[in-house]
Amino acid sequence: MNIAEIAEELSLEEGDCLEIMELFLETGMDDIRKLACAIERGDMKQAAMAAHAVKGASANLRLLDLSEMARQIEVSIHREQWHDRCQETLHLLQVGMISFADDLFRQREPSPLFGRLNQPPRIGI
Amino acid sequence: MARPIDDHLTREQLVEEVAKLNRELLELEGKQEKTDASRAELQAIVESAKDSIFIKNLSLKYTLVNPSMCRLYALPQDAILGKSDRDILDSHTALLTEEVDRNVLSGTVVEEEICRIIDGCPHTFHTLKVPLPGGGEKIVGLCGISRDITDRKQAEEALRNAKADIESKNRELTDINNQLDHAISRANEIALRAEMANFAKSQFLAGMSHDIRTPLNGIIGFAEMLLETPLDATQRDHVQMIRQSGQMLLSLINDILDFSRIEAGMMHFEAIDFDPRNLGLEVCNLIRPKLEAKALSMTFRTGEGLPARVKGDPARFRQVILNLMDNAVKFTESGEIVLSMDVEEMNETHIKLHISVVDQGIGIPQGKLAYIFEPFTQVKRSTTRKYGGTGLGLSICKRLSGQMGGDVWAESAVDKGSTFHFTALLSKSENRLRGDRINRPARDAADGENRNSQVSGRSTRVLLAEDNPVNQKLAALLLEKAGCVVDTAGNGKEAVTKYTAAPQDFDMIFMDIQMPEMNGLEATKILRDGGFGTIPIIAMTAHAMSGDREICLAGGMTDYLAKPIKREEIARIVKKWSPAGGQDSYVPRPS
Ligand SMILES: Nc1ncnc2c1ncn2[C@@H]1O[C@H](COP(=O)(O)OP(=O)(O)OP(=O)(O)O)[C@@H](O)[C@H]1O
Ligand SMILES: [Mg+2]
Numbered sequence: 001m002n003i004a005e006i007a008e009e010l011s012l013e014e015g016d017c018l019e020i021m022e023l024f025l026e027t028g029m030d031d032i033r034k035l036a037c038a039i040e041r042g043d044m045k046q047a048a049m050a051a052h053a054v055k056g057a058s059a060n061l062r063l064l065d066l067s068e069m070a071r072q073i074e075v076s077i078h079r080e081q082w083h084d085r086c087q088e089t090l091h092l093l094q095v096g097m098i099s100f101a102d103d104l105f106r107q108r109e110p111s112p113l114f115g116r117l118n119q120p121p122r123i124g125i
Numbered sequence: 126m127a128r129p130i131d132d133h134l135t136r137e138q139l140v141e142e143v144a145k146l147n148r149e150l151l152e153l154e155g156k157q158e159k160t161d162a163s164r165a166e167l168q169a170i171v172e173s174a175k176d177s178i179f180i181k182n183l184s185l186k187y188t189l190v191n192p193s194m195c196r197l198y199a200l201p202q203d204a205i206l207g208k209s210d211r212d213i214l215d216s217h218t219a220l221l222t223e224e225v226d227r228n229v230l231s232g233t234v235v236e237e238e239i240c241r242i243i244d245g246c247p248h249t250f251h252t253l254k255v256p257l258p259g260g261g262e263k264i265v266g267l268c269g270i271s272r273d274i275t276d277r278k279q280a281e282e283a284l285r286n287a288k289a290d291i292e293s294k295n296r297e298l299t300d301i302n303n304q305l306d307h308a309i310s311r312a313n314e315i316a317l318r319a320e321m322a323n324f325a326k327s328q329f330l331a332g333m334s335h336d337i338r339t340p341l342n343g344i345i346g347f348a349e350m351l352l353e354t355p356l357d358a359t360q361r362d363h364v365q366m367i368r369q370s371g372q373m374l375l376s377l378i379n380d381i382l383d384f385s386r387i388e389a390g391m392m393h394f395e396a397i398d399f400d401p402r403n404l405g406l407e408v409c410n411l412i413r414p415k416l417e418a419k420a421l422s423m424t425f426r427t428g429e430g431l432p433a434r435v436k437g438d439p440a441r442f443r444q445v446i447l448n449l450m451d452n453a454v455k456f457t458e459s460g461e462i463v464l465s466m467d468v469e470e471m472n473e474t475h476i477k478l479h480i481s482v483v484d485q486g487i488g489i490p491q492g493k494l495a496y497i498f499e500p501f502t503q504v505k506r507s508t509t510r511k512y513g514g515t516g517l518g519l520s521i522c523k524r525l526s527g528q529m530g531g532d533v534w535a536e537s538a539v540d541k542g543s544t545f546h547f548t549a550l551l552s553k554s555e556n557r558l559r560g561d562r563i564n565r566p567a568r569d570a571a572d573g574e575n576r577n578s579q580v581s582g583r584s585t586r587v588l589l590a591e592d593n594p595v596n597q598k599l600a601a602l603l604l605e606k607a608g609c610v611v612d613t614a615g616n617g618k619e620a621v622t623k624y625t626a627a628p629q630d631f632d633m634i635f636m637d638i639q640m641p642e643m644n645g646l647e648a649t650k651i652l653r654d655g656g657f658g659t660i661p662i663i664a665m666t667a668h669a670m671s672g673d674r675e676i677c678l679a680g681g682m683t684d685y686l687a688k689p690i691k692r693e694e695i696a697r698i699v700k701k702w703s704p705a706g707g708q709d710s711y712v713p714r715p716s
Contacts, residue, residue: 057595
């Protein structure tokens with residue numbers, strides 16, 4: 001995930017893009033939490049709604065991995081392939097979200113003091 | 126069968142007997158021939174029967190024995206006939222037999238199983254003894270048929286044993302099954318818990334990367350700042366301790382994140398140009414401070430033909446080398462550490478680099494060499510205490526190298542030192558010039574673009590109905606960029622309320638289809654039915670679902686915006702349906 005690239009694709013300023021990304025992190029995590037609970041409860045409707053929400057938002061932000069995983073979950077739910085595939089994909093989605101969070105935090109304007117520790121200088125760019 | 130003849134018959138009895146025989150003879154007269162034939166037949170059967178057949182008279186003397194019986198007693202026929210069991214068997218057995226026989230003579234049919242030792246082997250006999258009536262009710266003797274059922278008995282016994290065996294096996298199986306059931310339900314329970322734990326872990330990790338890393342960076346950063354100020358020796362020690370602990374924790378967090386990312390196949394590898402030699406030097410610079418406390422020197426050598434540019438993921442490449450170097454320094458007290466970088470293979474498009482890190486440290490026992498690449502393993506328990514670390518470093522290296530088309534392995538001799546090898550398959554750089562900087566396309570156009578995208582004249586006023594905050598925000602931003610003033614609603618109901626309260630305030634409605642409370646189609650219907658026939662209502666929905674467009678248009682919506690939202694699309698639609706029409710000076714961004 002590269003914020004600069006996504007910002008460019010969405011023709012947003014990086015600051016705005018970052019803000020939306022953070023919003024997505026918050027709501028997306030929430031949706032995934034709901035999704036997991038719904039799957040556990042066997043509440044198909046809730047689960048489908050949560051998966052749909054994650055799918056749409058991540059697609060808008062061009063987070064294609066996440067969107068694809070959420071889509072797969074949504075499809076499995078609609079095909080009533082309830083537990084077989086959902087759990088696994090859900091886990092991937094969760095990890096994907098973490099990965100996204102991590103990317104996001106790494107790319108966020110590092111404070112001049114601590115940036116050095118967190119982010120080894122990139123070369124070649 | 127010969128008639129039992131009792132030599133102790135009284136005269137009267139004899140008379141009776143004769144009379145009976147007579148009667149029988151008379152009865153049989155007409156069938157003489159047949160009777161003779163049956164008798165001969167019967168005789169033959171008795172003679173050849175495998176079963177022992179005998180007849181005893183009222184004084185329990187044998188009056189008939191067949192050859193089987195003789196064989197059984199191992200006596201000739203004459204030695205049995207006219208004798209009683211007392212003459213043939215031991216007195217104890219004879220007494221028992223007599224008792225039974227008397228019983229039979231009193232009119233009961235007796236079945237008995239008796240055991241006899243024959244030729245030293247126990248044999249079981251099943252004997253049927255029936256009273257033999259003379260004429261009328263009178264009993265004149267008994268007839269016995271005895272069969273050696275040893276084989277059957279044994280078979281039965283074997284069967285019983287087998288049955289018991291099976292039963293006990295069955296019980297065992299049932300036990301095992303129960304245990305299995307138990308184990309399975311336990312496993313399920315554990316799996317469920319693990320699932321939940323995993324989820325909790327995911328949440329935790331996600332939070333960790335933010336919530337822990339941020340303050341941790343604060344701790345480390347301020348510790349570093351503090352170290353720049355005048356401190357006495359103890360204070361300096363303590364602050365250094367704080368910084369070091371913080372750094373350890375930070376690297377642990379990073380490792381765990383990396384690890385779970387690799388495990389989940391979420392690790393992305395970039396393909397950008399970098400200078401491997403530079404990267405090696407950089408690693409050395411990062412490692413150098415750690416040498417100071419020890420009597421260690423460090424050498425970096427590059428082999429012949431190492432290209433100035435390769436294409437790959439420099440961050441991951443560096444991560445592996447840094448880990449290996451870090452270990453080398455950690456596990457070596459004195460001597461030299463050598464980092465080498467060589468070209469192992471090359472073809473038209475790819476290049477395989479071989480990096481080795483040689484140390485003169487404590488080494489690794491042969492038996493442990495394979496394990497150290499497993500997550501969370503260290504050679505000794507004491508390693509953690511003495512050197513710190515979690516044992517994730519090498520497992521991450523192993524996986525990273527694997528994904529870079531290479532491998533990581535080690536050779537080592539205890540107390541002599543270790544050599545760690547790392548290979549990675551990289552692409553050749555298309556860019557031949559050393560030191561070239563590859564720049565991103567300039568992003569300076571942003572400002573001018575912004576100005577261009579602003580609408581001159583009155584802004585289009587949009588009501589945006591969208592439940593998802595992310596989509597709402599993105600759409601709002603893009604709408605604003607297209608020169609709109611945006612008001613938002615979180616669902617269809619809210620949109621209806623907002624719009625109907627002040628229809629004159631809006632030029633256009635953007636409406637998500639799937640929303641809680643009231644969806645976009647319902648909201649549209651209410652608006653259209655409520656007499657708001659002209660306000661453009663633009664559906665926003667996933668473009669993958671074909672037929673959506675038709676449904677939206679049939680539902681009274683004006684136009685259709687496909688998700689994921691694209692800026693050009695939004696701008697086009699705003700322009701198309703704005704009251705100002707084509708007069709807006711929106712200039713689409715050149716793509
Ligand atoms: N150069 C080396 N010399 C001796 N032992 C080594 C060397 N490199 C690794 N080991 C052994 O292999 C183990 C695993 O190494 P690894 O890098 O995975 O973990 P770590 O260094 O203990 O912790 P971490 O890297 O997660 O901070 C080490 O604990 C150590 O016992
Ligand atoms: Mg290590």
